[in-house]
Amino acid sequence: MTVRLLKKARCIDLVDALSDDYEIVAPVRKKDDTLFEPLSGGAEMDLDYLNSPVAPREFLLPQDETVFEYSDPENGTTLQPKIKDRCRIILGIRSCDLNGILLLDSVFSKDIPDLYYLNRREKTVFIAMACNQPGNSCFCSSLKTGPSASEGYDLLLTDLGDEYLVEVGSSRGEEIVKIGRGLFGEAGEPEIKRKADLLAIALESFVLRVDFQRVTELMKGLFADGMWEDIAERCLRCGGCSFVCPTCHCFNLFDRQLSETSGKRTRGWDSCLFSGFTRMAGGINPRGSKVERIRQRFFCKLVYYVEKYGAYGCVGCGRCTDTCPGYIDIAQVVTSVSLRSKGYEVDVGAKPER
Amino acid sequence: MVNPYLPQESIIEEVIPETPTIKTFVLRPENGLKFSTGQFIELTVPGVGEAPFTPSSSPFQTEKVEITVMDVGHVTHRLHQMREGDRVGIRGPYGRGYPLEEFYNKEVLVLGGGVGFAPLRSLLFTLLHDLSKYKRVVLCYGAKTPADIVYKGLIPQWREKIEVLCSVDRADETWKEHEGVVTTLLDKFEIDIKNSVAVVCGPPVMMKFATFKLLDLGYRPEDIYLSMERKMYCGIGQCRHCMIGGLFVCKDGPVFTYSQVKELPDIWA
Numbered sequence: 001m002t003v004r005l006l007k008k009a010r011c012i013d014l015v016d017a018l019s020d021d022y023e024i025v026a027p028v029r030k031k032d033d034t035l036f037e038p039l040s041g042g043a044e045m046d047l048d049y050l051n052s053p054v055a056p057r058e059f060l061l062p063q064d065e066t067v068f069e070y071s072d073p074e075n076g077t078t079l080q081p082k083i084k085d086r087c088r089i090i091l092g093i094r095s096c097d098l099n100g101i102l103l104l105d106s107v108f109s110k111d112i113p114d115l116y117y118l119n120r121r122e123k124t125v126f127i128a129m130a131c132n133q134p135g136n137s138c139f140c141s142s143l144k145t146g147p148s149a150s151e152g153y154d155l156l157l158t159d160l161g162d163e164y165l166v167e168v169g170s171s172r173g174e175e176i177v178k179i180g181r182g183l184f185g186e187a188g189e190p191e192i193k194r195k196a197d198l199l200a201i202a203l204e205s206f207v208l209r210v211d212f213q214r215v216t217e218l219m220k221g222l223f224a225d226g227m228w229e230d231i232a233e234r235c236l237r238c239g240g241c242s243f244v245c246p247t248c249h250c251f252n253l254f255d256r257q258l259s260e261t262s263g264k265r266t267r268g269w270d271s272c273l274f275s276g277f278t279r280m281a282g283g284i285n286p287r288g289s290k291v292e293r294i295r296q297r298f299f300c301k302l303v304y305y306v307e308k309y310g311a312y313g314c315v316g317c318g319r320c321t322d323t324c325p326g327y328i329d330i331a332q333v334v335t336s337v338s339l340r341s342k343g344y345e346v347d348v349g350a351k352p353e354r
Numbered sequence: 355m356v357n358p359y360l361p362q363e364s365i366i367e368e369v370i371p372e373t374p375t376i377k378t379f380v381l382r383p384e385n386g387l388k389f390s391t392g393q394f395i396e397l398t399v400p401g402v403g404e405a406p407f408t409p410s411s412s413p414f415q416t417e418k419v420e421i422t423v424m425d426v427g428h429v430t431h432r433l434h435q436m437r438e439g440d441r442v443g444i445r446g447p448y449g450r451g452y453p454l455e456e457f458y459n460k461e462v463l464v465l466g467g468g469v470g471f472a473p474l475r476s477l478l479f480t481l482l483h484d485l486s487k488y489k490r491v492v493l494c495y496g497a498k499t500p501a502d503i504v505y506k507g508l509i510p511q512w513r514e515k516i517e518v519l520c521s522v523d524r525a526d527e528t529w530k531e532h533e534g535v536v537t538t539l540l541d542k543f544e545i546d547i548k549n550s551v552a553v554v555c556g557p558p559v560m561m562k563f564a565t566f567k568l569l570d571l572g573y574r575p576e577d578i579y580l581s582m583e584r585k586m587y588c589g590i591g592q593c594r595h596c597m598i599g600g601l602f603v604c605k606d607g608p609v610f611t612y613s614q615v616k617e618l619p620d621i622w623a
Contacts, residue, residue, distance in 0.1 A: 067359050070400065072441070111605070112590040115357050223619065250594045253359075253587045257401035265359075265404075270593070277595060280585050281405065281427025284558060286598070286623040295619075296597070304600035 002168040003192060004177060005185040006157070011047065011164075014180045015039060018089060021179070022125065025059055026091040027052055036090070047092050048159075050135045053319060055097050055246035056090055060104060060120050063243075064268045067116070067253065071262040088120075089176075091127045092157075095146035096138070096317040098128050100246025102152045106309045107249055116267070125172050128153040132198050134206050137318025139331055142210040145315040147202045148195075158195045165191045208318070210331045211338060216306045218341040219299065227340055228298075230348045231333065232291035234326030239271030241297070241320035241328070247305075247313045250277070272296050298333055358590055361398045361443025366436055367418065372504040373497075376469050377434060378410065378422045383444050386416045391480040392451025392473055392581065392609045396589050397421065397429070398443030399436070405429040406586045408608065409447075410472040412479035419444070422472035422504060448589040449608050452477055452553065452579065454487075461490040461546050465564050467536050467556025468497055471504050473581050474555050482515060491516040492545065496536025496560070498522065500529050519543070536560060537567040547572045555581040562622040565612055575613035582607050582615070583623075 006014065015024050019039070026045035028037040034049035036056040101121075108117035130148035131138075140146030149156055154173035157164040165187055168174055177184055242248040250270045257263040270277060273293050279285040287293050305313030314330060321329040336346040368380040387395070387409075394408040405427065411420035425434040436442070462481060466474040474493075481491050493512065497503045499522055512518050519539045521532035532539060536556070552573055554564045561580055568578050584596035584603040596603035599618035601610075615621050 072400065107592060112358050112592075113355055114592060115355055116359075118355075249592070251587070252593070253404060255398075255401055255403040263401045265398075270595070272594070278585050280583065280623075281430060282424075284623050286584065286620045292620060299599075300594070300597075304597070307600050 002174070002177075003187040004166040004168070005160075005187040005191060006164045006166050006183060007185070008047075008162055008164065010183045011045075014183050015045070015091070017180045017183070018176065022087045022089045024089050024091055025056065036093075039091075045092065047129065047157075049092070050133070051094055051096075051138070051317065051319070053323065054244045055100060055317065055319065056093055057097070057100060057104065057246055057249075059088060059090060060101060060124065061108075061117060061249055061251075061269075064266055065116065067265040067267050069258070069262065069264040087123045087125070089125045089127060092129045093126055094129060094131060094317070095149035096140045096315040097246045098126060098149050098152045099140075099145035099315045100317070101126075103247045103305075103309065103311060103313065103315070104249055106311075110309075125154045125176065126152065127155045127157065127176070130156060130158040130195070130199070130202075132159055132202050134202060135318060136207050137321045137331075138206065138316060139208040139210045139318060140316035141203055141206050142208075142212060143312060143314065143316040148199050158198065160191060160194050160198070165195050208331055210316075210334050212312065212334060215334050215337055216303050218337050219303050222337060222340055223295070223299075225340055227336055227346060227348050228291050228295040231298075231328055232289075232294045234324075234328050235273065235290055235294050236325055237273050237275065237290060237293075238325065239273050240323040240325070242271035242273065243269060244319040244323050246315055246317055246319075247301075272300065294328075298330070301330070302334070302337075358445065359588075361396070361404075361445040364419075364442050364444045366438055366440045366442060368438060369436070372422060372506075373502050375426075376422060376424045376502075376504055378420055378504075379433065379436075379442075380411075380418055380420050381442065381444065382418050387419045387444060387447065388416050389413055389419070389447035390451035391454075391476045393447035393449050394586075394589070394604075394608055395419070395421075395444050395446035395448070396586075397433070398445075399429050399432045400441070400443065402432045403429050404443075404587070406448075406589065406604075408473035408476065408581065410475040412476060412483070414479070414483055422469060422475070424469040446589060449604055450606070452480075452609055454480065457481075457551055458487050459489055459549075461492070461550040462488050463545060463550055463552040464491065464493045465536065465540075465552060465554045465556075465568075466493070466495045467560035467564075468502065469504065470556030470560070470581070471495055472555075474553065475505060475508070477553060478512065478516075482512070485515065489549065490545075492543065493518045494521075494536055494539040495519070496521045496523070496539070496556075499524050500526055517543070535563070537564050540567055540571060551577045551579060553579045553581075558583075558623040569612075575616055576611050578612040580610050580612060580615070582610055582621070 024039045027034045027049045028043045029046040108114040153169040156167040252270045278287045301313035364381040364383040370378040396404045407421040410422040525533040586596045587593040591602045591605040
C-alpha cells in the first residue's frame with residue numbers, strides 16, 4: 001500500500017490541479033447543512049463535516065435523468081440516448097456512502113448492465129475520508145462499513161491534525177497523486193500508527209451499536225408480527241428515508257412530450273413508501289396499505305438484499321433516522337426484531353432516546 | 355454493450371376489435387421479435403409512456419407480434435386511439451415464460467379469465483404447434499358477459515383440435531353454454547390430476563379462486579402455473595416495482611408455479 005501526506009492547506013491546490021481534468025464534487029456548507037456539490041463558481045469545501053443529510057448517490061444515479069430523446073420526422077423515429085460523459089471526483093465521501101455505491105454496483109452491473117450508471121461509475125474517482133468522530137445516529141461499525149473504508153476508494157484521507165494521511169487504493173489514485181506531485185509529502189509507519197490509534201478511538205466512541213446477527217433469519221419469522229403496524233402508524237409516507245439513503249435505487253421511467261413530434265423518456269427516483277409505487281392500471285394495488293409498504297422497505301434492506309446480493313441494503317449512515325418526521329429508526333427496528341423473536345414486547349411506537 | 359432501454363420501432367399493422375374495451379394490435383417490429391411463450395415486452399406509446407404486455411401471438415411468428423390490450427390506463431387508452439400505420443416502440447422480451455418441457459406427456463388444463471386470455475392464446479398456439487407432445491389439452495375460458503369474450507373467431511377452430519369449455523358470469527338470450535364463474539367449469543369434466551398441469555391467467559381475484567379450486571381438486575402447488583402481473587418499469591430487475599417478497603416478477607417470472615409464490619406476501623393483489 002502506498003501512503004502519502006497532504007497538508008490541509010494544500011488541499012485547495014490539489015483541487016485546482018485536478019479541476020482541468022475533472023469536475024470536483026465535495027461537501028459544501030449551506031446554512032445549517034453540508035451538501036455534496038460541484039466546486040464550481042467558488043464554492044468552498046467543508047472537509048470537517050460530520051456527514052451530509054443526503055447521500056451523494058445522485059452523482060451516480062441522478063434524481064432525474066434523460067434516458068433518450070426522440071423525434072418523429074417523416075422518415076421515422078430517431079432515438080437519441082443520453083449518456084453523460086464527464087470525469088468526476090467525489091472528494092470527502094464517507095466510508096458508509098462508498099459502501100453504498102459498492103452495493104449499487106452489484107445492482108446495476110449484475111445480469112443486465114445499466115449503461116447509464118456504469119458509464120458514470122467508470123468516470124468517477126473517489127477520494128474518501130475516514131471518520132474520526134462518528135455522529136449520534138451512525139452505526140457503520142456495527143455493519144463493518146466504516147468508520148474507515150477498506151475498499152472501493154481511489155484515495156483515502158484520514159485527518160491527522162494539520163495534515164491528511166493519504167492511502168492510495170487504485171491505479172487511478174496513483175494517477176491523482178501524479179497530477180498533484182509536489183503537493184504530497186512522504187508518510188511512513190508513524191503516520192500509519194497514528195491513523196490506527198485514531199480509528200481505535202473512533203470505534204470506541206460509537207453511541208449506537210446494533211446487533212445485526214441473524215436479523216435476516218429472525219425477520220422472516222416475524223412477517224406477520226404486530227410491530228410493523230406500530231411502525232407504520234408513525235410513517236407519513238413522505239419517502240424521505242428513500243431519498244436520503246445511499247443504497248435505495250428504486251426508479252420510475254417517465255415520458256414527457258416536448259412537441260407534437262418529439263419527446264423524452266426520463267428516469268427518476270421513486271420510493272416504495274408511496275401508495276402509487278405498486279398500483280397498476282385499473283387501480284389494483286398489491287401493496288395498498290402503509291403497513292405492507294413499510295414492511296417491504298425493511299424486508300428489502302434486511303432480507304431481500306441479503307438474499308440477492310449477499311449484503312444488507314443498509315450501510316449504517318443513520319440518515320433515514322435523522323430525516324424521518326415520525327422518528328422511525330432502522331437501528332431500533334433491528335433491535336426490536338431481535339427482542340420480538342425472543343418473545344419480548346417492544347415499543348416501536350416510541351421515539352428512540354438518544 | 356447493448357442499451358436495454360432503447361425500444362425498436364414497430365408499425366401497427368392491424369387493429370382488431372375484440373370487445374368494446376379490448377383490442378388486439380398486430381405490430382411489425384423493425385427487426386422482428388423472438389420470444390418464448392409467456393415472456394413479456396415493454397411497449398412504448400410515444401409521448402405517453404411504457405407498459406408491459408405478454409404477446410398473445412405465436413412465438414413461431416417472429417416478424418410480427420400481437421398484443422391484446424384492455425383500455426384501462428393512460429398508456430392503453432392512447433394505444434386504443436391509435437390506428438394502422440401508427441408507430442410504437444417495443445423492447446424485450448423479458449422474463450421467463452412457460453416451461454413447456456414440464457408439460458410434455460401431460461394433460462394440460464388452460465384456465466383463462468377476461469383479457470388474461472392473452473398470454474394463454476400464445477401458449478395455445480404453441481401447444482397446437484405440436485399437439486402430439488401433450489397427452490391432452492383442455493381450455494376453460496370465462497368472461498363477464500358474452501360481449502366480453504375475446505378471440506371469438508378462434509374458439510370454433512380450436513374446438514376441432516382440443517376440448518374447449520366457455521362460461522360467462524352473466525348470460526343473455528344468445529348464450530348457449532355454461533353460466534357461472536370460470537372455476538365452475540372444472541366440475542364439468544374428468545381430468546387425470548396426478549398427470550396434469552394447470553396454467554392460469556386472469557384478473558387477480560380469478561387467479562386466487564382458480565388456484566384454491568385446483569388445490570381442492572388435488573393439484574399439487576408445483577403443477578399450478580400462474581402468470582403474475584405487477585407494475586413494471588425497467589423489465590430487467592432494477593427498478594424494484596414488481597417485487598413480490600424477494601422475487602422479481604420481471605426476471606424470476608412472470609410465470610411462477612404456485613409453490614414458488616405461496617409463502618410470499620400480497621400475491622393476489
